[in-house]
């Protein structure tokens with residue numbers, strides 16, 4: 001508990017630093033998050049955000065003055081988000097429509113990013129199961145495996161390959177990789193998702209050790225439920241916040257924690273499940289939970 005309180009008070013301190021615009025003497029992350037185009041005198045700091053809900057529809061980063069490159073699947077949705085960010089926050093945006101289930105998309109992205117100095121990359125794109133299922137019973141298992149690996153794993157490595165060299169050259173930059181609490185321990189009936197998120201967490205932590213000394217900040221973010229399309233949660237609650245609330249809390253951990261649940265109630269849940277609960281007990285609890293979800297889903301499907 002004292003540890004959590006320290007984190008919280010640090011976060012509040014950091015928020016104050018960022019919001020007051022006095023961060024440039026602090027960590028790289030604060031510099032990056034706090035740099036506004038007007039302060040950079042021609043140096044274009046760009047956030048590349050491969051996503052959706054969590055970091056872009058929620059305007060937390062635009063509010064901090066970044067130009068934003070949005071990369072996602074549906075052009076109309078990208079246009080909508082870009083338009084609302086531009087008009088609300090007066091920042092430049094650019095969008096690139098690609099389907100991350102494919103692997104031949106990276107030259108198109110690379111071409112779209114040519115000439116931009118990328119200050120922050122948020123690897124947020126991700127897919128999960130339609131419902132919890134035994135590995136061998138997952139519908140279209142063969143293509144499901146490829147799609148999940150391409151979207152959840154390959155995208156993170158390829159996007160990092162593209163933006164990291166520029167960051168290393170400039171000796172600053174931040175990469176936020178959105179893993180999941182499902183990557184903190186095995187999740188029966190969501191095995192491929194859970195394992196893909198464990199990959200993202202391990203990749204991020206290893207990379208952080210490699211590039212920290214070069215001025216690059218890499219953060220592994222492990223949320224529990226957030227109320228989005230992916231989680232199919234419509235009504236936000238304290239432990240299942242809406243994306244805006246989650247992102248606001250998460251951004252205040254950047255520079256303080258290289259691995260984070262990003263939001264205080266989630267940090268408490270993370271602590272309870274990893275420190276207090278024996279792994280075997282947790283495993284059978286998750287199995288039971290997912291079996292229940294599976295049978296409710298299948299029953300509903302049967303009823304039409």
Ligand SMILES: NC(=O)c1ccc[n+]([C@@H]2O[C@H](COP(=O)([O-])OP(=O)(O)OC[C@H]3O[C@@H](n4cnc5c(N)ncnc54)[C@H](OP(=O)(O)O)[C@@H]3O)[C@@H](O)[C@H]2O)c1
Pocket residue numbers: 051052053054071072073074077098099100101124125126127128151178179180181222223224225226227228229230231
């Ligand atoms: N929500 C949660 O409870 C939760 C918890 C832990 C971790 N996470 C992680 O957080 C990240 C964001 O999740 P979210 O809840 O915001 O998901 P979401 O609401 O489903 O949004 C996912 C975004 O990714 C895009 N996308 C999906 N498949 C794509 C593809 N093949 N190619 C290009 N873009 C694609 C979607 O575009 P379209 O709109 O065009 O479909 C959408 O913009 C994911 O990595 C997820 O694993 C979420």
